[in-house]
Amino acid sequence: MDSHGFATRLLEARSQKDAWADWFQPVFDVLAPDTREPGFAAEYSVWNLGDVSLTCASAPATRTVRTSSHIRRSPIDHWVISYSGSGSTAVSTSNVELDAKAGVPFVWSLGQVSDSRRTASHRLQLYLPRDSFSAVGGSLDLAIGSMLDTGPGLLLAEYMLLLERNLPKLTTDDAARLPNAVRAMVAACVAPSADRSAWALPQIRLTLLEKVRQAVSKSLRSPSLGPDQLCRQTAMSRSQLYRVLESEGGVASYIQRRRLSEGFSMLCDTSNAQPIGEIATGLCFADQSSFSRIFKREFGMTPTDVRASAHSGLPPPKQRQKPGSQRSRMFSDCLQSF
Missing domain, CATH: 2.60.120.10 (Jelly Rolls)
Known part of the structure; x- marks a missing residue:
């Protein structure tokens, strides 16, 4: 538009x-x-x-x-x-x-x-x-x-x-x-x-989710990121925060997916030579092994495969979600009921 x-x-x-x-x-x-x-x-x-x-x-x-x-x-x-x-x-x-x-x-x-x-x-x-x-x-x-x-x-x-x-x-x-x-x-x-x-419920939910999204983006690399910190940053109660992220699989699941998505983007960036282990710890995963295991479960490819694909000159692979996983509602999705 x-x-x-x-x-x-x-x-x-x-x-x-x-x-x-x-x-x-x-x-x-x-x-x-x-x-x-x-x-x-x-x-x-x-x-x-x-x-x-x-x-x-x-x-x-x-x-x-x-x-x-x-x-x-x-x-x-x-x-x-x-x-x-x-x-x-x-x-x-x-x-x-x-x-x-x-x-x-x-x-x-x-x-x-x-x-x-x-x-x-x-x-x-x-x-x-x-x-x-x-x-x-x-x-x-x-x-x-x-x-x-x-x-x-x-x-x-x-x-x-x-x-x-x-x-x-x-x-x-x-x-x-x-x-x-x-x-x-x-x-x-x-x-x-x-x-x-x-x-107005679809618009209210999407607005609150966007508020959470921005708060998570600002603190993505903070080990203390969790319900308490998000409640303070968004001025939401714990129960309200849980309701907002219920369709996203919960607070911990949402934060983890956002961190995985950030790691995916970093691995697709051919100018980024940071070792995979450093990417993992920077995004608050315990170690490279656990990051790789969770990453493959989410996207169907290992971090090494994604980086190799990017360096081979192929288009960045799509972030494939597991069948049945939740997908964040987009703004256009929330207009369908109006």
């Missing part, structure tokens, strides 16, 4: 600020601070998901103003859920003052006059039309000008990051299902209920 948008990098430095401001007219006035540097390196991408849009912006510090004149000229009243992985945003409306920190999403509305001051940031925004989200409209209206700093709100932030990573890989059929999936996830996180959580 392709995005469209705008980037200033191909323009002359002296015209970048004005071009960035023009891009947002007539919806906003975007004002960049006066600096001695003439350039303004910024990029904005938009994925149109039917009646929902996700945007991604990377830009230096700016002030963004939406006045009553803008509202008359561009009468869009969508709710917006914003998330910044870095930087902060101070938002002023007629009745709200909000200082939003990085890492926590917040809600605002294009239907209101607003004045936002952002530090340099990388941010994601979900634009939610009122007609499409009327079922949770009351909850979204109540949330305008507030941060979604509860567990469900932070889960929604993780989901927005998951969308950003997966949208470029979606097929047309998958993309057609996505609006319903986004509606389910927003409803479950902004206005939680048993029914809404059940509707």
Whole structure:
């Protein structure tokens, strides 16, 4: 799935600020601070998901103003859920003052006059039309000008990051299902209920699994990696962690498969001359013998065979799973029920 948008990098430095401001007219006035540097390196991408849009912006510090004149000229009243992985945003409306920190999403509305001051940031925004989200409209209206700093709100932030990573890989059929999936996830996180959580369950599970995946990736070579460490890193309870990884064969099995997969990739890299024994111990296996035995059971080839195949100039062998083994659900798999 392709995005469209705008980037200033191909323009002359002296015209970048004005071009960035023009891009947002007539919806906003975007004002960049006066600096001695003439350039303004910024990029904005938009994925149109039917009646929902996700945007991604990377830009230096700016002030963004939406006045009553803008509202008359561009009468869009969508709710917006914003998330910044870095930087902060101070938002002023007629009745709200909000200082939003990085890492926590917040809600605002294009239907209101607003004045936002952002530090340099990388941010994601979900634009939610009122007609499409009327079922949770009351909850979204109540949330305008507030941060979604509860567990469900932070889960929604993780989901927005998951969308950003997966949208470029979606097929047309998958993309057609996505609006319903986004509606389910927003409803479950902004206005939680048993029914809404059940509707969004595939997306919730995948979001939590992605959170675990990233935590495991960061600590793959740590001998202490296990349930206790993952619970601390993901802010999950032990029972919740076990539920998330139940379909993966459990915590220990998931960690082992991720380590085996990393070893497989290292052995396929012809520039990596590290001895197999060092690869094994670096990935927290007891010794080369046990690593080789478990590796062959998982992939049907020994580590030596995989490395020899790579050095012979053959395409990297596929990571063959044993019959009946669990396969991690992909983002596209979780759209099938929508």
